[in-house]
Amino acid sequence: MLVRNKQFWITAIAFSFPAGVYEAWQVVLDVNLDPKVSQSTAGWMDFYATVGGCCSGMLVSRFADYFTRQIKLFLLVFYFLAAIVFLWCTFIVTDILPFDIVSLYAAIILGGVFLDGGGPLFFELVVEVSYPVGEGVTSGCVQMICSLAGIIFLSLVQVSPTDKQWMNWCFFSVIAMAIPLLFLVKANYGRADIDDLEVSVEEETQSVNP
Structure with missing residues (x-):
């Protein structure tokens, strides 16, 4: 069922390719920035980007339930900003823009914030479009x-x-x-509809039997 689900594959590729390449890109960041940036400085850039990404991811996760049906819009904003920031980073590294260590720090850290911040939302979207397939199967395929x-x-x-x-x-x-892949995703919130229905039934039951 999951293999034939086109919406799953579109969403999974839109999330997995940037996330997978980002993880690998971080591993070779010192090689990438050498000789302009020392190995130690590159390590700190990566560290702050990871911390910023974790903080933004946890913050987004905390409030994700409040905008469940706007996940696609938020992801488009996050990834548009991430694309701009990493294009800025690329221009600095390739000398299209004048090299500036502060700008490079800002670009890498902000990139981590926007890219990792969208992770929890992407997981929710993948689970929604693949419903009723279990979350474990879906997340396993995405991680692969x-x-x-x-x-x-x-x-x-x-x-x-x-x-x-x-x-x-x-x-x-x-x-x-x-x-553009995100624009092709047809957001279907079947799982969210069931969750909302269960909450509504539970509230009605409590009101009838106080």
């Missing part, structure tokens, strides 16, 4: 695609270890690719 994307990216790094500029353009491209 995510790992595959990271493996492909790291394999390309091994093929071309001296040419580093393509890493940033590739990363920006997969984020930009997710935006």
